[in-house]
Amino acid sequence: MNDMSTKKLNTTVLPGFMELLPPLQMAFNRMENVIRETYEQYGFLPLDTPVIERAEVLLAKAGGETERQIYRFTKGDTDLALRFDLTVPLARYVSKHEREITFPFRRYHIGKVYRGESPQKGRFREFYQCDIDIIGRDTLSLVNDAEIPSVIYNVFSRLDFGPFVIRISNRKILKGLLEGLAISLEKSVEVMRIIDKIDKVGKNSVSVMMSDLGLTKETIEKIFQFLQISGATDVIIQSLRSLDIKNEQFLLGVDELSQVITNVGKLGVPDSYYAIDLSIARGLDYYTGTVYETILSAYPGIGSVCSGGRYDNLAEKYTDQKLPGVGISIGLTRLFYQLNEAGLIKQCSSTPTKVLIVPFVSDLTLPLSVATMLRGAGIATEIYLEEARMKNKIAYANKLGIPFAVIIGEDEVRNGECSVKNMKIGKQTQVKAENLLAFIESEGN
Amino acid sequence: MNDMSTKKLNTTVLPGFMELLPPLQMAFNRMENVIRETYEQYGFLPLDTPVIERAEVLLAKAGGETERQIYRFTKGDTDLALRFDLTVPLARYVSKHEREITFPFRRYHIGKVYRGESPQKGRFREFYQCDIDIIGRDTLSLVNDAEIPSVIYNVFSRLDFGPFVIRISNRKILKGLLEGLAISLEKSVEVMRIIDKIDKVGKNSVSVMMSDLGLTKETIEKIFQFLQISGATDVIIQSLRSLDIKNEQFLLGVDELSQVITNVGKLGVPDSYYAIDLSIARGLDYYTGTVYETILSAYPGIGSVCSGGRYDNLAEKYTDQKLPGVGISIGLTRLFYQLNEAGLIKQCSSTPTKVLIVPFVSDLTLPLSVATMLRGAGIATEIYLEEARMKNKIAYANKLGIPFAVIIGEDEVRNGECSVKNMKIGKQTQVKAENLLAFIESEGN
Numbered sequence: 001m002n003d004m005s006t007k008k009l010n011t012t013v014l015p016g017f018m019e020l021l022p023p024l025q026m027a028f029n030r031m032e033n034v035i036r037e038t039y040e041q042y043g044f045l046p047l048d049t050p051v052i053e054r055a056e057v058l059l060a061k062a063g064g065e066t067e068r069q070i071y072r073f074t075k076g077d078t079d080l081a082l083r084f085d086l087t088v089p090l091a092r093y094v095s096k097h098e099r100e101i102t103f104p105f106r107r108y109h110i111g112k113v114y115r116g117e118s119p120q121k122g123r124f125r126e127f128y129q130c131d132i133d134i135i136g137r138d139t140l141s142l143v144n145d146a147e148i149p150s151v152i153y154n155v156f157s158r159l160d161f162g163p164f165v166i167r168i169s170n171r172k173i174l175k176g177l178l179e180g181l182a183i184s185l186e187k188s189v190e191v192m193r194i195i196d197k198i199d200k201v202g203k204n205s206v207s208v209m210m211s212d213l214g215l216t217k218e219t220i221e222k223i224f225q226f227l228q229i230s231g232a233t234d235v236i237i238q239s240l241r242s243l244d245i246k247n248e249q250f251l252l253g254v255d256e257l258s259q260v261i262t263n264v265g266k267l268g269v270p271d272s273y274y275a276i277d278l279s280i281a282r283g284l285d286y287y288t289g290t291v292y293e294t295i296l297s298a299y300p301g302i303g304s305v306c307s308g309g310r311y312d313n314l315a316e317k318y319t320d321q322k323l324p325g326v327g328i329s330i331g332l333t334r335l336f337y338q339l340n341e342a343g344l345i346k347q348c349s350s351t352p353t354k355v356l357i358v359p360f361v362s363d364l365t366l367p368l369s370v371a372t373m374l375r376g377a378g379i380a381t382e383i384y385l386e387e388a389r390m391k392n393k394i395a396y397a398n399k400l401g402i403p404f405a406v407i408i409g410e411d412e413v414r415n416g417e418c419s420v421k422n423m424k425i426g427k428q429t430q431v432k433a434e435n436l437l438a439f440i441e442s443e444g445n
Numbered sequence: 446m447n448d449m450s451t452k453k454l455n456t457t458v459l460p461g462f463m464e465l466l467p468p469l470q471m472a473f474n475r476m477e478n479v480i481r482e483t484y485e486q487y488g489f490l491p492l493d494t495p496v497i498e499r500a501e502v503l504l505a506k507a508g509g510e511t512e513r514q515i516y517r518f519t520k521g522d523t524d525l526a527l528r529f530d531l532t533v534p535l536a537r538y539v540s541k542h543e544r545e546i547t548f549p550f551r552r553y554h555i556g557k558v559y560r561g562e563s564p565q566k567g568r569f570r571e572f573y574q575c576d577i578d579i580i581g582r583d584t585l586s587l588v589n590d591a592e593i594p595s596v597i598y599n600v601f602s603r604l605d606f607g608p609f610v611i612r613i614s615n616r617k618i619l620k621g622l623l624e625g626l627a628i629s630l631e632k633s634v635e636v637m638r639i640i641d642k643i644d645k646v647g648k649n650s651v652s653v654m655m656s657d658l659g660l661t662k663e664t665i666e667k668i669f670q671f672l673q674i675s676g677a678t679d680v681i682i683q684s685l686r687s688l689d690i691k692n693e694q695f696l697l698g699v700d701e702l703s704q705v706i707t708n709v710g711k712l713g714v715p716d717s718y719y720a721i722d723l724s725i726a727r728g729l730d731y732y733t734g735t736v737y738e739t740i741l742s743a744y745p746g747i748g749s750v751c752s753g754g755r756y757d758n759l760a761e762k763y764t765d766q767k768l769p770g771v772g773i774s775i776g777l778t779r780l781f782y783q784l785n786e787a788g789l790i791k792q793c794s795s796t797p798t799k800v801l802i803v804p805f806v807s808d809l810t811l812p813l814s815v816a817t818m819l820r821g822a823g824i825a826t827e828i829y830l831e832e833a834r835m836k837n838k839i840a841y842a843n844k845l846g847i848p849f850a851v852i853i854g855e856d857e858v859r860n861g862e863c864s865v866k867n868m869k870i871g872k873q874t875q876v877k878a879e880n881l882l883a884f885i886e887s888e889g890n
Binding site: 008009010011012013014017018019020021022025026028029040041042043044045046047048049050051052053054056057060071072073074075076078080092093095096097100101102104106107112114116125126136139140141143144147150154263266267268317318319320350351352353356364365368369371372375376378380381382383385386387396399400402 | 453454455456457458459462463464465466467470471473474485486487488489490491492493494495496497498499501502505516517518519520521523525537538540541542545546547549551552557559561570571581584585586588589592595599708711712713762763764765795796797798801809810813814816817820821823825826827828830831832841844845847
């Protein structure tokens, strides 16, 4: 700072916006890559849509909460908004390109979405969603509902944050049960909302809330009897069937759930990684069949890290074509934040660089050609070009966690050699320039 | 369409926003990946900053054009805007994290930026920029200026759109020349703006414009004499030295350019891929030394596909710390659009999927386990799950360009076989389930 300094601008990011230092950004990108690669492994096509859309398009189906949170503004005389999820843009996209895309349409989309929530720890106003959806024209086979947990299983196995359970249910079951118990559709919606809270508030509160709604003791008892059904997946299916509920929707839901569960096993998801959980209600107007949640077994407090389900009609506001689908979303920004808070993010390396060339010569011919040779062989390489003492140049490699420093001084140039320092173990070796690549490769990372 | 259909919403994207169908999206992503991988090969660290920032931060250095084009709005009582480039956020980021980052700070950033330009063919309001910058604290070695063209060379070689030339100059030379010709600083700015247009409007118009500015015939003659200097890089450097201009800046510029050019060669960029071009003036207030443009030799009409340069001070509005840097930007959205218009975008495959499993059995055990096995081996696999005739299932593979269809019917299940159809050559082969992986791998893509 000098006396000439003028007032400087506030450089903090806005509350609710995530900005990472490079080591954490590297870790974030690794997670994003695992998700992307797994999605592609299942043949999902990449998609990218505008962040800005017409407000009327984004708000076509939105309710009060969304309308309050959305970033909306005008430019010229156009009423614009920033997308608040990737599903509405998908609905618009599929409607627009209906004749050009091939159904079933399998797409993934990884992108930022915006919600002006009240700033709060772990809540973000700008965050990444990583979505997959499979969209059918008129119909979509139920086997797709079984493929989704197989994708979740592969993503979270590869992310490697310990054991997790994919909880699966079918909304027709609960809906049919409530219908069978002669609860009005309106009240059903409330009951499902209450049930969704059972993990958070406990059984007693849920009981009180249902009673407040006017449900009889007997009815509440029946609902708890239903919610208490547990055990292995086949035991649950058996118990559901033996509840002897004569509601068509209920029975259809049980059949669908049974089929999905069977096929999840056939798709190689180990038994311990999925379970039926009848308490999942998930949203209310959107999902119509299979629903999913995913819980990290050691960190249930994080809540569901990957959720979704089956819906009957993706895009009724945009097209008359019936478009049933099934999909999931990972809220990557929030997930990353929570994992980092829990100390689960490993900062393996904070740079892509494998080799730092450290020249101590005025003629840079050898250092520059060595760097070019290594890069040509696919080894990420930097050259330390600033004037500094040896100590400081090596400190740069250390700070960034670069595995190898290749020191080139006058002696080395004279002998056509490099002095290779393995930064991890501190060992220094003289290596002929022509053997450098082989040496680095053999030492590994 | 039925009579019940209600009015549907407009599903077109806003003018100036790019939205691609999956085959083109795949091609776009391939380009983005090449750029990302090459940037990482040179040890640039990934960065991601918010799209929304405080308006005062983004507009700190902006002029009239930017102020008109920026997307600006309030949320609550905060004056917000969408970033219009990645350089201003970088300046803010480096200032904020000055004590936490390691200098020289090499970062890349690939992200969307927003400019409300008047809609026009090939102009975008939302577009990707792919930037690298190297930021020093107080000083930054000139050799970094030579490394940048080496990055450009590797990016565009790998993108493979034919020969290209990286045009290099140094703004000190032109600035020093005009100073030496006793042209006022104010007029210099105008003259440089005019010179920047020479490729578009031709020599005559430039001459008229300079004359209109009040430059004497003699001075204009001198400027053209300077601009006409051409030939091999060493010839140009010689010619510049022999112009005998006694201006300190001019001489410093020639020295810097000479050093940069020498080191570009040492970094393995072939002679035909770079050249000195003294007519590059590039912006006016920002760049202070080396400047770059990149021209695809067969498509000069596209203009520069990758530009940038050296600047003395990245972030004077945010910090007192002097932060010199050098960087480039690729405007990927516009580049992709132009290449596609020129018919240069090859749509190699329109899906990541390598194998489509086509089941004709009610028990899906074998098809599902075959898919799981292939995915486990890293082969992107889909299963066709809808009810359809053989013809339509195969048509799906054809439309998406999936290389292999693996047909599993009752016969196949009985014999533990699959019928593998190589979609490219149309050949069908019976393969034992346990040999499927080896067969697919040996047939390649």
